[in-house]
Amino acid sequence: RAKHRKTGYEVFEPDMNRRTLERLQLASDLRRAVERQELELHYQPQVRLRDGELIGVEALLRWRHPERGMISPAQFIPLAEETGLIVPLGAWVLQEACRQGVEWANQGHASFRIAVNVSALQFERDDFVSTVSASLASTGFASERLELELTESIVMRDVRETTIRMEHLRQLGVSIAVDDFGTGYSSLSYLQRLPLNVLKIDRSFVQNLRDAENALPVVKAIVGLANHLGLSTLAEGVETDSELQLLLDVGCDFAQGYHFARPLPPGEILAFLEQQARK
Numbered sequence: 001r002a003k004h005r006k007t008g009y010e011v012f013e014p015d016m017n018r019r020t021l022e023r024l025q026l027a028s029d030l031r032r033a034v035e036r037q038e039l040e041l042h043y044q045p046q047v048r049l050r051d052g053e054l055i056g057v058e059a060l061l062r063w064r065h066p067e068r069g070m071i072s073p074a075q076f077i078p079l080a081e082e083t084g085l086i087v088p089l090g091a092w093v094l095q096e097a098c099r100q101g102v103e104w105a106n107q108g109h110a111s112f113r114i115a116v117n118v119s120a121l122q123f124e125r126d127d128f129v130s131t132v133s134a135s136l137a138s139t140g141f142a143s144e145r146l147e148l149e150l151t152e153s154i155v156m157r158d159v160r161e162t163t164i165r166m167e168h169l170r171q172l173g174v175s176i177a178v179d180d181f182g183t184g185y186s187s188l189s190y191l192q193r194l195p196l197n198v199l200k201i202d203r204s205f206v207q208n209l210r211d212a213e214n215a216l217p218v219v220k221a222i223v224g225l226a227n228h229l230g231l232s233t234l235a236e237g238v239e240t241d242s243e244l245q246l247l248l249d250v251g252c253d254f255a256q257g258y259h260f261a262r263p264l265p266p267g268e269i270l271a272f273l274e275q276q277a278r279k
């Protein structure tokens with residue numbers, strides 16, 4: 001509730017109240033979403049720029065709300081983070097992605113990685129590494145095929161602790177990508193010390209390749225930095241052929257975006273693979 005500026009009395013704001021109630025309702029719905037099986041993962045193809053080969057898929061959470069229909073993760077992930085629900089949710093995502101990976105492997109498709117998004121709250125828990133290894137063990141998913149996407153802000157929070165945790169993940173065989181790279185404020189010397197595999201060039205830079213605010217020098221610099229550190233680069237949000245060409249020119253390794261495919265339900269990933277094989 002807001003205080004009235006002049007009088008200091010609390011003012012009843014129906015609009016704000018309604019929003020608060022809505023969020024509370026949504027949070028309690030979300031708490032039950034896992035057991036009601038309203039959550040699902042969609043998978044967006046990641047391809048090698050050189051030849052268009054599928055090298056991975058990113059698991060993206062979808063919530064099919066019984067009354068509201070599909071709710072975007074941009075809406076409910078922040079809510080899940082505020083309420084701490086992201087911890088059990090994130091554990092479900094890991095488990096489900098690994099299970100799906102094994103299902104694909106059993107169908108003869110074991111060549112691509114699965115990338116899973118990890119929130120700060122999850123990563124910072126002392127049991128995070130054991131949650132990851134438990135998902136791998138219980139499903140039998142090959143750890144070399146699991147990639148964890150961490151944002152720059154997570155990576156930079158407590159560098160000593162982050163380094164130790166990442167080393168443990170690497171010992172499991174899991175690889176690590178820095179998500180939304182370039183939007184945070186990574187210290188380059190720290191980047192050098194962390195056991196990373198991939199820099200994901202944020203969509204905003206890819207989008208700005210085509211307009212007046214030319215981001216080409218920035219993208220070039222990121223690719224150069226990654227090469228120097230021995231990391232791969234993956235460009236996010238590639239929508240056009242001209243973006244693809246520019247990224248190829250600067251030596252970016254991989255890409256993901258509507259130009260190749262939208263996030264797809266698991267069954268359609270196999271169709272994507274078959275279509276690719278026919279090319």
Ligand code: C2E
Pocket residue numbers: 044059060061072073074077090093117118119179180236237238239256257258259263
């Ligand atoms: P993100 O990790 O940066 O994921 C990429 C987002 O960009 C996805 O949105 C994807 O659908 C969208 N995208 C992909 N290609 C294009 C393109 O060519 N153009 C445009 N305009 N957009 C594209 P989505 O699925 O709505 O997810 C939004 C965010 O929610 C994700 O951003 C991620 O931060 C978060 N999120 C999604 N699933 C999970 C999850 O399982 N755990 C956690 N912690 N966060 C998740």
Ligand code: CA
Pocket residue numbers: 058117149179
């Ligand atoms: Ca991501």
Ligand code: CA
Pocket residue numbers: 179180200202236
């Ligand atoms: Ca991203």
Ligand code: CA
Pocket residue numbers: 180
């Ligand atoms: Ca993002």
